[in-house]
Amino acid sequence: MRTAVLVFPGSNCDVDCYKAIEQTLGTPVEYVWHQETSLDGFDLILVPGGFSYGDYLRCGAIARFAPVMDAVKVAVERGAFVLGVCNGFQILLESGLLPGAMRKNTSLKFICQPQMLRVARNDLAFTAEYAVGEEINVPIAHGEGNYYCDEATLEELKANNQIVFTYAGTNPNGSVADIAGITNKQGNVVGMMPHPERAVSELLGSDGGKRMFTSVLNAWRERNGAVIG
Amino acid sequence: MAQSSVKSNAAKEPTAAQIAEQKIYRQMGVTEAEYELICGFLGRNPNYVEIGVFSVMWSEHCSYKNSKPVLRKFPVTGPRVLMGPGEGAGIVDIGDNQAVVFKIESHNHPSAIEPFQGAATGVGGIIRDIFSMGSRPIALMNSLRFGRLESERVKYLFEHVVSGIAGYGNCIGIPTVGGEVVFDEAYEGNPLVNAMCIGLINHDQIQRGVAKGVGNPVYYVGPATGRDGIHGATFASEELTAESEAKRPAVQVGDPFMEKLCLEACLELIASGNLVGIQDMGAAGLTCSSAEMAAKAGNGIELYLDEVPQRETGMTPYEMMLSESQERMLFVCTPEQEEAATAIFDRWGIICKKVGKVTDDGRLRLFHKGEQVADMPVQELTEACPTYNKPSKVPAYYEANASVDTTRYEEPADLQAVLEKLLDVPSIASKEWVYNQYDYMVRTGTVIGPGSDAAVVHVPGTRKALATSTDCNGRYVYLDPEMGGRIAVAEAARNVVCSGAEPLAITDNLNFGSPDKPEIFWQLTTSVDGMAEACRVLETPVIGGNVSLYNENTKGAIYPTPVIGMVGLIHDLDHITSQGFKAEGDAIFLIGETNVEFGGSEYQASIFNVVEGRPPVIDLAVEKTMQNALLGSIQAGLVQSAHDLSEGGLGVALAESCISGKRGASVSIESTLRADAVLYSESQSRVLVSTTQANAAAFAEAIGKAGVPIAQIGTVTGETLNVSINGASKIAAQVSKLQQIWKDAIPCRMA
Amino acid sequence: MLKAIVYVTIKENVLDPQGSAVQGALHKLGFPEANHVRIGKYMEITLDTNNEQEAAAKVQVMCEKLLANTVVEDYRFELVQTVEA
Amino acid sequence: MLKAIVYVTIKENVLDPQGSAVQGALHKLGFPEANHVRIGKYMEITLDTNNEQEAAAKVQVMCEKLLANTVVEDYRFELVQTVEA
Numbered sequence A: 001m002r003t004a005v006l007v008f009p010g011s012n013c014d015v016d017c018y019k020a021i022e023q024t025l026g027t028p029v030e031y032v033w034h035q036e037t038s039l040d041g042f043d044l045i046l047v048p049g050g051f052s053y054g055d056y057l058r059c060g061a062i063a064r065f066a067p068v069m070d071a072v073k074v075a076v077e078r079g080a081f082v083l084g085v086c087n088g089f090q091i092l093l094e095s096g097l098l099p100g101a102m103r104k105n106t107s108l109k110f111i112c113q114p115q116m117l118r119v120a121r122n123d124l125a126f127t128a129e130y131a132v133g134e135e136i137n138v139p140i141a142h143g144e145g146n147y148y149c150d151e152a153t154l155e156e157l158k159a160n161n162q163i164v165f166t167y168a169g170t171n172p173n174g175s176v177a178d179i180a181g182i183t184n185k186q187g188n189v190v191g192m193m194p195h196p197e198r199a200v201s202e203l204l205g206s207d208g209g210k211r212m213f214t215s216v217l218n219a220w221r222e223r224n225g226a227v228i229g
Numbered sequence B: 001m002a003q004s005s006v007k008s009n010a011a012k013e014p015t016a017a018q019i020a021e022q023k024i025y026r027q028m029g030v031t032e033a034e035y036e037l038i039c040g041f042l043g044r045n046p047n048y049v050e051i052g053v054f055s056v057m058w059s060e061h062c063s064y065k066n067s068k069p070v071l072r073k074f075p076v077t078g079p080r081v082l083m084g085p086g087e088g089a090g091i092v093d094i095g096d097n098q099a100v101v102f103k104i105e106s107h108n109h110p111s112a113i114e115p116f117q118g119a120a121t122g123v124g125g126i127i128r129d130i131f132s133m134g135s136r137p138i139a140l141m142n143s144l145r146f147g148r149l150e151s152e153r154v155k156y157l158f159e160h161v162v163s164g165i166a167g168y169g170n171c172i173g174i175p176t177v178g179g180e181v182v183f184d185e186a187y188e189g190n191p192l193v194n195a196m197c198i199g200l201i202n203h204d205q206i207q208r209g210v211a212k213g214v215g216n217p218v219y220y221v222g223p224a225t226g227r228d229g230i231h232g233a234t235f236a237s238e239e240l241t242a243e244s245e246a247k248r249p250a251v252q253v254g255d256p257f258m259e260k261l262c263l264e265a266c267l268e269l270i271a272s273g274n275l276v277g278i279q280d281m282g283a284a285g286l287t288c289s290s291a292e293m294a295a296k297a298g299n300g301i302e303l304y305l306d307e308v309p310q311r312e313t314g315m316t317p318y319e320m321m322l323s324e325s326q327e328r329m330l331f332v333c334t335p336e337q338e339e340a341a342t343a344i345f346d347r348w349g350i351i352c353k354k355v356g357k358v359t360d361d362g363r364l365r366l367f368h369k370g371e372q373v374a375d376m377p378v379q380e381l382t383e384a385c386p387t388y389n390k391p392s393k394v395p396a397y398y399e400a401n402a403s404v405d406t407t408r409y410e411e412p413a414d415l416q417a418v419l420e421k422l423l424d425v426p427s428i429a430s431k432e433w434v435y436n437q438y439d440y441m442v443r444t445g446t447v448i449g450p451g452s453d454a455a456v457v458h459v460p461g462t463r464k465a466l467a468t469s470t471d472c473n474g475r476y477v478y479l480d481p482e483m484g485g486r487i488a489v490a491e492a493a494r495n496v497v498c499s500g501a502e503p504l505a506i507t508d509n510l511n512f513g514s515p516d517k518p519e520i521f522w523q524l525t526t527s528v529d530g531m532a533e534a535c536r537v538l539e540t541p542v543i544g545g546n547v548s549l550y551n552e553n554t555k556g557a558i559y560p561t562p563v564i565g566m567v568g569l570i571h572d573l574d575h576i577t578s579q580g581f582k583a584e585g586d587a588i589f590l591i592g593e594t595n596v597e598f599g600g601s602e603y604q605a606s607i608f609n610v611v612e613g614r615p616p617v618i619d620l621a622v623e624k625t626m627q628n629a630l631l632g633s634i635q636a637g638l639v640q641s642a643h644d645l646s647e648g649g650l651g652v653a654l655a656e657s658c659i660s661g662k663r664g665a666s667v668s669i670e671s672t673l674r675a676d677a678v679l680y681s682e683s684q685s686r687v688l689v690s691t692t693q694a695n696a697a698a699f700a701e702a703i704g705k706a707g708v709p710i711a712q713i714g715t716v717t718g719e720t721l722n723v724s725i726n727g728a729s730k731i732a733a734q735v736s737k738l739q740q741i742w743k744d745a746i747p748c749r750m751a
Numbered sequence C, D: 001m002l003k004a005i006v007y008v009t010i011k012e013n014v015l016d017p018q019g020s021a022v023q024g025a026l027h028k029l030g031f032p033e034a035n036h037v038r039i040g041k042y043m044e045i046t047l048d049t050n051n052e053q054e055a056a057a058k059v060q061v062m063c064e065k066l067l068a069n070t071v072v073e074d075y076r077f078e079l080v081q082t083v084e085a
C-alpha cells in the first residue's frame, strides 16, 4: 500500500501523518506537494491537519483550489482511500467531497484535549478493527470543528449510514448530531476532526487511533489479494 | 495602485542642524552625552535616518546599556554549552551530534496595549530566533503575569494574551507544551508576557548571523515592510504612560502563516547549504539585523532601500530602517549560491529580494533614490553604546521586613478550608482553561503536556527527551531578591528533575521596574547575584535571555520577576516521571526538611492578606544533593511519581498529585511544628514522591544515604485525601471535590 | 477603477456561534436591548477594471467559488467607482 | 425596532494577513484584476428600542468596548428602522 501525505502551505500535521504510517504500518509513504497534479499509484491519501493558507477566510477554503485536489477527486473516483483529519476534513468539505460545512466551536475557543469518540460503524476500510459502539480516545485540536449540515443532509447521512464517529460524553464543539467524522456514500473517503495520527502510541497518551491505519491496510490487502504491502 | 497615496515624509524630516539645535534626539531616548559620542563617531552631526538608527541600536532593548554590567555576573560556560549569550539563542549539546537551542523573550509592553497581537508577535519573534540558528523549533513555553482576576481589564488582557499565544503557536504548528500564569495585584496594568521557544539542531547545521565575504549579496526574505511598530524598540524601553497609549500604531500584527512558510523555507535553505549567514529581523528590524551581521563579520553593508519590498507607498529610509514588520529575515550568500537560494523561497511563495551587498569598509551605508542617505560605522553602532552602572540602594521595605515575625499568624481551626481556599486561588488552580486553547500535541512528540512539573518532549529517532519548565516567584524575589533569585533557578531545576531530567542550562527573562530608581536597580543586581550563584551550584549555565525594564504603571513597579526557562535532558524515555499518583497502595514519601516559613507564601497572601517578612531560605548545596539523589532514584526506576513542593506547600502538592492521578491518599505525619506549617509552609528543596511498595525500602535507603531527610508519610489509596498530623485529622476531602474547586477557579471567574 | 464591496453572512436558519456569543457579551456589558446579533464578513476588493458588467460577473464567480461557502453563508455585493489614487 | 449595521475594518496601515491571502487566492483562481483586498467584519444587531439617539449612543459604546478593537480596527455604523416581525 502506498500512502500520500498531502502538503499545503500551512499544513502542520503532515509530519505526524507521515510518522504514523511509518511507525504503525511501515509501508511506503511520501509527501505530495500541493502543486502536484497526479496521485496515480497511491492507495491511501492523507489530507493532514494544520492551518492551510493560515485558515484565513474559512478553514480549507483556499486549499481546496490547489492542483492536487483535482488529483484527489480522480483518486476518489478510482476508489483510493482518502482520510482527511481536522483541517483535512475541512478541506474535503470545502471541496465538496463530503457534505456539510464547519462553523466556529460554540465556545469560540480553540480546544485541544483528549476526546472519547464512539465508533458508529465498522464496515468501512478505516474502521473494520473497531467494534460498533466502541469508545476510543482520539484527541481533538481545533477552533472550527462545529460540523453543520441542513436537516435534509442530516437525514441523508443517517439514511446512508454515513456517520462514522460521534463524540462520546460532552460534545466539545456543538456539532450537529454530535458528529465527529463522516464518510461519503461509497465509504472510501472519511473526514474527521479528531486526530488518529496523534493516537498511535501509549507514550503519547493513547493508541486509540492506531487501528484506523491497520484497518485500512488490511482492507487494501483484501482488495488486492496481496500478502505483503 | 488603489491605496491612497501617502506623501513622502522625508520632506518633513528635521535636518541634522535642527536635530542638534532642538535636541530632537532626546525624544528618541538619546542623551546629550550619547549624542556627542555619535557626532564624534560620524565626524559630523547625524541626519534624521542616522540618529534614528543609532537611537534604536543604543536603546536598552538592543544595547543592554543598563543591564550589561549586571549580566556579566552570570556563568555562561559549561562542558555542554556550544553557544552562550551573544547570538539569537543559546545552544547546548545533548549528545549524538544533536543539540538543543532555546531562548526566552518578553513582549510585555505591546501586550499591555494590544494583548492579542502583542502576545502573538512575541511568540512569532522568539520562534524566529530559534530557526534563524538553523534549528527546527519543537516546543513553545510561556510565562505570564496579570493583575488579580477581578477587573474586566485584567480578564480582557488574560483572555486575549492567551488567545494570541494560541493563535500564533497553533497556526504555525509548534506545540505550546507548558508555562506558568500568576495573578497578583503587582502586575495590574503591566502584564508580563514572556515566550520561550526550544528547537533541535545537528551540530553541523548551526548558523551564525554573519555577513562574511566582501561583495556577497544581502537578501531580504518575508512579507513587505510597512510602517509597523516604528520605534518599537525604544518604546519597549519606556514606562507605560498615557503618552505611550497615544503611540498605538506601534503595535504590529502577526501573520503566523507567513512565518510558517518562512520557517520551512529557511530550514530548507540552511539544509541546502546555500548561504553564508542568516539573521531574523527582530527589534529594530532591518537596522539591527544588518548592523549586527556586518559587525560580527568585521565587514560593512550597503543597502539599496528602493529594493526593499514595501507594503505602503512613500516610505522613507527612516521608516524602512526602523519598521518592525514581522516575519522577516536577512541572509547573505555567495553569488554562486544565489540561484539555488532564491529558488527555495520561490517554491514556498515568499518574497526574496536582493537589497544590498557586503563591503569591506566597516560601514552601514544606505542608498535611496540615487543618493547616499546614511553612512555609519557598524562597530560603533553595535558595540560603542556606553554602559551605565546605575546607583543602587537597599529599599526601606526590605529593611523593615527584617523584623517582621511571620509566625505570628494565628493558626486557623479548619485547615481543610484553607486547602480549599488555596486550590481556588487562580495562581494555584488548574490552568486547563489556558492550555486547552494551546495545541500542545502537534508534531506528536509531547510525552508530558501541560499540567505536570515540567513538560516533556521526545527527541525524534532517539530514546531521549527534553524536559522544560519556566519558574519565578516574584513575591520571594520582592521580599529578598538574592534568595528569590536562587529559588527561581532551583525550582526550575527541581521541576525538571522531578520529570526525570538532568538540568542542562537556563535562559532568563529579567522583568523589572525602572532601573533609574536605585531601589529597583538593587532588586535587579541582587536577584542576579542569587540566580548566578544558583546556576553555579546547580551547574546550569545561562545560555541566553532577555531584559525587560521599565515595567511600571501608575501604582509603581511590578514585583521583580526574573523568569527562568530551564531545559533538562532525559536520557531514556523510561525515566519520564509525572506528578500524579500512579497506583493503589503505593508508598508516599516527603523528602527534604520542613520549617515554619510563611514569608511570601501563598498561605500568607491568601489567608492573612499580607506579603511580608523574608521568603523561605534555600541552601543550594542541600538542593543540589537532593536533586542528584532524586534523579538517581528516578533513573534507577525506583520512583512512580514526583512532584516538587512550591506555592501552597505540602497540602497543595498532595492535592495535585491526587487530582492528577485520580486517586486518594492516606497520609499521617508526626511533627513538632504547628500543623499549618506542616501543610502550608513553603520550605525549599522538598519533593513529594510515590514508589511501589516493593521499591519503598530501596528508595528510602538511596535518599537517606545521600544525607537527604526523608519520611514515609502515607500510601496512595481510595478516593479521598486524608491527612492527619500527630494523630489528629486535619483534612478528609473527596478528591473529586478538591478537583472541582481547583478546575473551576479560572473558568468561573472568566465566565 | 472599481471597488467591490462584498457582504457574507451566515444563513438565517444556521445557528451562528459567534453571533450568539457576542449577543451574550453585549447583555453582560449592560445592553439587554441587543436582541439578535448576526456576524458576517465585509470585504473590499479593488478591481483593475472599469467595466461594471464584466466586474459584476467576475465578483459573482469569486463569491460562489471562494468568498462564501454557500452551504452556510449568503452573500451580496455592490460595485462602487473609486477615484484613481 | 432598530437595527444597527456595524462595519469593522482594519486600519489603513495595519497589515491584513487575511486580505493578502485571499488576494493571492483570487490571483491563482484567475482574477489578476483583484489588486487590493481588505477583510473586515459586518454585524447586524437588532435593538429593542425605537429611540434613535439613545441607540446611536449605545452602539457607539458597544463598538468601542466590544465589537471593534480600536487599536487596530476602525468602525462605523448605521441605524435602520425595521418592521416588527
Ligand SMILES: Nc1ncnc2c1ncn2[C@@H]1O[C@H](COP(=O)(O)OP(=O)(O)O)[C@@H](O)[C@H]1O
Binding pocket: B061, B062, B071, B074, B084, B085, B086, B087, B088, B089, B090, B103, B129, B282, B283, B508, B509, B510, B542, B543, B544, B545, B546, B547
Ligand atoms: N537576561 C539575560 N541573561 C543572559 N543573557 C542575556 C540576557 N538578556 C539578553 N541576553 C543575551 O544578550 C544577547 C543579545 O540579546 P538580544 O539583543 O535580546 O538578542 P536578539 O537580537 O535576538 O533580540 C542574546 O544572546 C541574549 O541571549
Ligand SMILES: [Mg+2]
Binding pocket: B452, B453, B495, B644, B646
Ligand atoms: Mg512544580
